[in-house]
Amino acid sequence: MNSKLTEECEICRAIRNSTGRRELGFFPCGTGNPIDDCWSCDRNWERNRKRLANCAIGFGRGAIGGRDGNYYVVTNPNDDDPVSPRPGTLRHAVIQESPLWIVFGQSMVITLKQELIMNSFKTIDARGYSVHIANGACITVEYVTNIIIHGLHIHDCRRTGNATVRSSPSYYGWRRMADGDGVNILGSSHIWIDHNSLPNVMLLSHSDSYWRDYPMQVTVAYNHFGEGLIQRMPRCRHGYFHVVNNDYTHWEMYAVGGSADPTINSQGNRFLAPSKPSAKEVTKRIDLRADRWMHWNWRSEGDLMLNGAYFTSSGAGAAASYARASSFGAKSSSLVGSLTAHSGAQPVLT
Secondary structure, three states: OEEEEEEHHHHHHHHHHHHHHHOOOOOOOOOOOHHHHHHHHOOOOOOOOOHHHHHOOHHOOOOOOOOOEEEEEEEOOOOOOOOOOOOOOOHHOOOOOOOOOEEEEOOOOEOOOOOOOOOOEEEEOEEEOOEEOOOOOOOEEEEEEEEEEOOEEEEEEOOOOOOOEOOOEOEEEEEOOOOOOOEEOOOOOOEEOOOOOOOOOEEOOOOOHHHHHOOOEEEEEEOEEEEOOOOOOOOEEEEEEEEOOOOOOOOOOOEEEOOOOOEEEEEEEEEEOOOOHOOOOOOOEEEEEEEEEEEOOOOOOOEEOOOOEEEOOOOOOOHHHHOOOOOOOOHHHHHHHOOOOOOOOEEEEO
16 A cells, blocks of 8 residues: 555544544533634633624624523423414524524423524524424524524424414514425525534525525534535535535535535635545536536635545636635644534533
């Protein structure tokens, strides 16, 4: 075996061994991950929960969520009536007009009958408990601003719809079928989705024809994309996407995809390709005609490619486009293991 292959095998073993660190039952401090280190080094973080609103990086750094509002404690995991939700439920909390910092009184599994439609200036903060959104509808962030969602386990989402759902205390309306994504974001600004566990990952923007999402700017940073994931890490439609310092240890079809001419700036990531020979490519253009996508600005800088992974770049490298797809300075891909060691929903503290 040549020295390059030997080195890659050693790196692959180290990556697989390091994933165990993500199961440790404590909050990290001093990891070099600026989000974790911002709040978790405070021993009184539970008393200072709203400090989290100052910890965002990248394009989400302006999101304040419910920082300026009261606390709302969710005590009831039920979702009996999407039109008239009970006080104490998550649905009742997220539809309120006033800013709210939403926390949980205990660990719980919430099975939503219909999509959970967020109102503006809300934080869902699940730190300290195991809170699952599972086996039903999931979360919709639509035409709102200033949302923070932190620490949820979101999984086994199902298609729901063709039903009436309340989105504010004064309005409810008919909803078409939702597509079953964990978090669906449409026409919104100042959104920060952080430290959640999502098995079906990210489809960003409403549709290829939805022009209001053209100026969208998204940072995808410090995530571990691992076993069980197939694609959409993320899939981008319109806008400018900074994919930075993530750890990709598994995919079945592709890791980063796009349609409708997005700008994708991939920096400092670690891509470990699957063993399947036909799935080594990191990227996928949904439009298969090369004459259409060759001008799309997609680039890879400082990414570590392992086990035959490769990134197909395109475009003329327009500086202005990449400037709009750059949200903070990428760290070396050699640090990705430590930066993402505590990604996903945090452990339960007792």
